[in-house]
Amino acid sequence: MGLTYADIELESTFRARRMSVRALVGSGAVFMIIPQHATIQLGFDIEEVSTREVILADGSRKQVPMVGPLRVHFRDRYCDLSALVFGDEALLGAVPMEMMDLVLQPSTQSLTVNPESPYIPVALAK
Template identity: 40%
Template sequence: MGLIYADIELFNADDKALARRGYLPEAEVKRLNIRALVDSGAYMLSINDETKTQLDLAILDKQTVELADGSLQEVEIVGPVDIRFENRWTTARAVVLPFSTDILLGSIPMEDMDVLIDPKQQKLLVNPAHPYMAQKPMKNVCGYPRWITPAWSNYLRVGNSGKPMPMSRLAPFQS
């Protein structure tokens, strides 16, 4: 399998929020059309200093990352960045790799956009099983906090009296 690139559009998400609220004209939202290297081995969106400057992204954090060669490097985490590929959108934070020339589209934004890598055609595709809208598994969403397992939910419903507890009494626990 060779290198796979995808045409994506990056936006300064803070600018988009200001434009949505009427504080910034839509034409002034910072955006870039770029060709990104699709890298399922990378977790996040990785950009270079030039892209960070062009989008005027805020530094949110500094972290140490392990590069492909095994070396450790302290990097800036910037954002928020809106990423668009075809009919899919996601908002992410980005790692700034100062000496990089390629923009890397990592696995987390790809998974959030529900896109697939097609090694035969050597391209990034919108998931054909969900062509119109991204689909995500949300198995822990049930009205209880995630720490409440099915066994706990039975206890909360019954309580230690053995009688069913009204679900309205669970209101403080619901997220």
């Protein structure tokens, strides 16, 4: 087993800018995370956004910018959310995966549309 990556598109719905990125898929992570260079390309000004305190894998805490609205596209699905800004690569966490009804397949190191709902994303709301 190794790391899983997926080709996704990020779109700044406010600035109408879009870019393709290869994102690390992390089911243990919660949020969408994008590096600072992506926020610049999408037209966000990280000096004028809110911040969020995050706890990193080593237990340390860090204040990071949060940008949005951001639309994340994977295949024929998308979700709208805010993203944390840090690190050197995009990270697709559990929230955007759940919002788009995607399934991580560790054995094949792939991200796919949920085969139980191939045409329309389904969300558990109970």
